[in-house]
Amino acid sequence: MNDFNKTLKSRYKHIKQEAIEQWEALQSNPDPVIYLGMGSCGIASGAGEVWNAVEKNISGLKQKIHLLKVGCIGPCYLEPFLDIKLPGKPRLCFNNVDANRAEKIINEYIIKSEAKLKPLGHLGEQVEEFDGIKSFWSIPMLKNQKRIVLRNCGIVDPENIKHYIARDGFQGLINAFNKGPEGVIEEVKIAGLRGRGGAGFPTFKKWQFCREAKGSPKYLICNADEGDPGAFMNRSLIEGDPFALLEGMLIAAYAIGSNYGYIYIRAEYPLAIHRLKIAINQMQKTGLLGKNILDSGFDFEVKLKEGAGAFVCGEETALIASIEGERGMPRNRPPFPAVSGLNGKPTNINNVETLGTVPNILRKGGKWYSGFGTEKSKGTKTFALVGKVRRTGLIEVPLGTTLREIIFDIGGGTLKPFKAVQTGGPSGGCLSKEFLDLPIDYESLTEAGSIMGSGGLIVMDEHSCMVDIAKYFLRFTSQESCGKCTPCRIGTRKMVEILERITEGKGNMEDISILESLADTVKKGSLCGLGQTAPNPVLTTLKYFKDEYEAHIDKKRCPAAVCRDLVVYRVIKEKCTGCQRCVEVCPAQAISGPRSEPHNLDPEKCIKCRACYEICRFDAIAGDAIIIE
Amino acid sequence: MPGSTNTILEQNPSNDKGSLITILQEVQKEEGYISQEAIVKISRHLRISRSTIYGVATFYSQFRFNPPGRNSIKICLGTACHVQGGDFLLNALQLEIGIKPGETTEDRRFDLGRVACLGCCALAPVMMVNNNIHSRMSVIKLREVLSKYE
Structure with a gap:
């Protein structure tokens, strides 16, 4: 081993030792630890109120209790999540927690220790049952998933670099330094990693082009302008594990020979921006960003650029124009950004998920990673499973998993009969039920007329037109x-x-x-x-x-009863109990009738806002399609 | 606050034309919108023509050119929200407060905007008031949510 490797190893060992001590101390803490899922989706479901309730409930106690925030663990339909870790027991996970439920959990588990409320599952290392409690990873939504890039999301505190390091964080970077730039590119080639932004271009080739391009400085840009409506994979990853992205950037920059990086991130993601800022700051303090990283002689700095809301800026050349302060309009290619990109210099642009995957490849080897997926599409991919499916959320599966497995096994199917699934955002397409057994990979989706895209899967049922x-x-x-x-x-x-x-x-x-x-x-x-x-x-x-x-x-008819101009609303007299709820809610005063008698709906006044349809408890209002015969 | 644009400009060197979007974002954060006066000042500072600045600012949906209301409502019109009835929500909201996206109510209580996706697709449909995201919205919940904001 040469001197360089020796200093590197000892520097890292020192940092890691400290991190492990802190992490272990948390795991075997004599005091209870409470973890709250505080991603954007958790907060939107009320995790903020739960946080306040927990703080209030534990403030008066004699016993010391630690309260930590974690990112999104995936099943958004069960948010907000509250985990509780008691000494000698695995971490227990509770779903759909509100202020009352939080108080109850603290009461039962910490104050009285007579646990009646059943948790959803435990997050212990072992997959076996513990005290009759199943493992969280064996619940239907999670058991068929393979979590590589999401491995830390919902588990660690995303605002604490030590948690990341304790779980082998930056080991990939150390391995990269040992292999040298060419070796890193070779490893990524063996892994078979392709661009996770959707186009599926081999990542190693992109890096090679930029490495071989003449000119300096070279730039590395992370594309976090997740513009596809219906997709939030990148937001979740950054909110739950920002260090993974930054480590991936360090490795990529080292491979292509760049010392300057940009993260172009949507302004609509304030929490992700906040966590990235914290992460960058902590890395600078630890010596993992800036000059002479870990005494390796490699310099790298990262700047955040907030996008201002333009979908087209997801396109490489438009993104570069936007960073340069111009209208985000695409330019002619060639020259490709690898040759002439930002400020006319060689530039490499990768998606958040691509970069977030890289540390895992360098940590566990390209061969290991290529063991997942299909022949041409290796590894795993995250998807945002949303729309009219029972279990919505963020999932990660090996490529080659079929749409049926994702929608029915993981997603639990639809309430009304399944009609279609939309993949790839506005650039993708809608696939009908004949394609349910299609294994998801780049080629098969393109063949079906859609694209992989960044990973939004929007499920539609018979009520979608x-x-x-x-x-x-x-x-x-x-x-x-x-x-x-x-x-x-x-x-x-x-x-x-x-x-x-x-x-x-x-x-x-x-x-x-x-x-x-x-x-x-x-x-x-x-x-x-x-x-x-x-x-x-x-x-x-x-x-x-x-x-x-x-x-x-x-037929001038909308079979799904969605298109407003082809739909009339009417009251079904036999079912209406005359409860007046629809009369109160109608903004156009189109519904009338005395209490306890079937109401009248005046189609002339009706503005088709659907308020009555939503509020009716007796299914008495139906959106019925006009049929012109 | 007429001084705040000047402060922002002082912090950004005049030779860095690439900082235009960042400056516009900071000005909007401070003053709530991009005023004509602000464009004139930025133009002098960066030595870029006013029309170019206006061209850049109107390209991005983030920037607004009239004063905002006390509360900013953003309706998410992402795919998941659309499938779950986001359009109906927008229509009902327009009726309720009487303005279209991009406008501000006369009493300046609300301004209304659309957003392509807030990334809370699993909780669709959602709307954001100021920085609070309200999930699983419906036409009936609208009045209750709006009544929280004065």
Whole structure:
């Protein structure tokens, strides 16, 4: 072993020793420790109030109790989470906690020690049952998952670098320093890692191009502009484990020979930005960022750039323009960013999840990582499983898992019969139930007319109208089009107009062929990925759900009863008990009738806001489709 | 606060044209919106034409050019929220407070905006008032939520 390795090892050993001591002290603490899931989704479900309630409840106690915040553990539908760790017992996890339930848990488990309230599961090392309590990792939503990039999320305090280090954090960086830049690229090549932003370009190739490019300085940019509506994988990862991303950046920068990094992050993610700032600060203090990192001679600094809200800035060249302070408009490629990117210098851009995966590859080896997934798509991928599925949340599965396994085994299926799943955001497509047994990988999704995308999976059931979904996405891309290429700027707008006409019941059969021809023009005539993929939602819905288009055009009917102009609301007299709730809630005074008698709904006054439909307890109001015979 | 734009400009060197978006963000954070006067000042400081600044600012959906209300409502119109009825929520909200996205009520109690996705898709539909996210919203819960903000 040379001197360089020796100093490196000893520096790291010292830091790690300290971290492990702190972590172990927490694990075998004689005092109870309470962990609260404080990701954005947890806070949105009321974790803030739970935090206050816990603080209030423990403040008067004689016993010392530690209170810690952790990130999102995944099953958002069970938020907020409260874990309790008592000495000699594994960490117990409680779901759907509110202020009252929190008080009850503290009362039963800490004050009286007569545990009646059953936890959801335990988070101990062993998967076996403990005291009749199942392991958290064996609950239906989690048992088929493989957590690699999410391994720390919900487990460690994301605002404490020592927790990360104690769980082998920065071991990947040390291994990278030992292998040298070429060795790192080789390892990532063996792992078979492909861009997790959606396009699936081999990561090692991207790094190699940038490494070989002439010019200095070189820049590394992390793309955290998670613009796809319906996707929150990157937000969760940064909120739950920001150090993983930063370690990944260090390794990538070392491999390509860059000393300057940027994280371009959405301003809509204030908590993620806050945690990144804390993480960067702690790394600087520990000597893991800045000059001569761990005495290795390698310098690296990171700057945060907040995005200002433009979907197109997810595109590499537009993102660079935005960092330079300009309108985020894509540029011609070539030259590729690897040759001429930010300020005209070689630049490498990777997605958050790609970079977050890298430390695991360097820590456990490329060969280990390539053991997961399929032949061409290696490893695991996170997905945001949302929409009309029973168990919503963030999941991580090996690539090659089928849509059926994800939606039905992990997601628990839909309440109403399943209709479609939308993958890949506005650039992706809607797949019908024939594709449920499709193994998810980059190639198979592209073949089906959709794309992998960043990982949003939006499940739809019979109450979703596919024409409406196509209209929704096209409206989104037409608003987000930067306007540079005419086919994209005008073409998407025209497509929206046609779709609006169809959903208003004013379409004709010719509209379908116009849509198809416009889609072709927009795809071929656009410079960047936004325009090239914008027609996908229309094309896939036309391909797999043509009958719905025909119902809207021919029969002037919306089978899912979603399109407002094709729906009337009426009271079902036999079911109405005359409870007056709908009369009170109607903003247009369209419903009338004395108490205890069936009400009247005046369709002339009705503005179709759905308030009565939502408030009715007796299913007496139904959104019924108009049928013109 | 007419002085705050000046303070922000002092902290950003005039030769770094790449800081334009950051400056605009800081000005909006301080003053609530981008005023004509602020654009003039930034233009002089960075030596970029006012039209270029206006071009950049209008490109990004984050920036607003009229004073905000006391409470800012943002309706999430992400895919998950759309599927779960976010559109109905927006319509009901427009009726309730009588303004469209991008506008402010006359009494300056609320301003209304749309946002592409707040990343709380598993709890859809959601809306954000100031910095509080209200999850699993419905048309019926609207009045109750709004009554919390004066």
